[in-house]
Amino acid sequence: MVNNQHNQSVGRRKEAVARVRVMEGNSPILVNGKPISEVYRGVIWQKTYQKPFELTKTLGKFTATIKVVGGGTSSQLGAIVHGLSRSLAKISAENKAALKKHGLLTRDPRAKERRKYGLAHAARAKKSSPKR
Numbered sequence: 001m002v003n004n005q006h007n008q009s010v011g012r013r014k015e016a017v018a019r020v021r022v023m024e025g026n027s028p029i030l031v032n033g034k035p036i037s038e039v040y041r042g043v044i045w046q047k048t049y050q051k052p053f054e055l056t057k058t059l060g061k062f063t064a065t066i067k068v069v070g071g072g073t074s075s076q077l078g079a080i081v082h083g084l085s086r087s088l089a090k091i092s093a094e095n096k097a098a099l100k101k102h103g104l105l106t107r108d109p110r111a112k113e114r115r116k117y118g119l120a121h122a123a124r125a126k127k128s129s130p131k132r
Helices: 043-055 073-091 093-101
Strands: 007-013 016-024 062-069
Touching: 007 073, 016 073, 043 073, 043 093, 062 073, 073 093
Parallel strands: none
Antiparallel strands: 007 016, 016 062
C-alpha cells in the first residue's frame, strides 16, 4: 500500500458502529480525534485493540483513524476491533486466515432483547401479588 491510500471498513457490536480507515504508518491510532491510548487506558483494553495487529504480525506497521458512535465503552471497543480486523483482512489473505481462526471477523450478534407487553422486562414476568 502507498501512504496516501487507505483501507476502509465498518465494525459493529450491539448498538455501536465504528468506521475504520487503516493505512501504512506508525503514528498513534485515533478514535474520534483522540489517541486510542487516551480513550482506552487500561492494559486489558489495550491488549484487546492490539489483538488484530498481533495476530497478523503487523503491530507498528499500520495506523488507523476511527469514528465510533452509539453503544457503551465496551461495545465501542468491540466494534473497533471488528472494524480493524475487517480492514486487515482486506489487505492480505494471510491476515484473513489468522483473524478468521480467532473469530475476529465474525460480528457478535448479541444485542439487547426488546421489551414485551405484559412483562416487567424483556423476558421476566410480573411478580404476582400474594394470596390472601
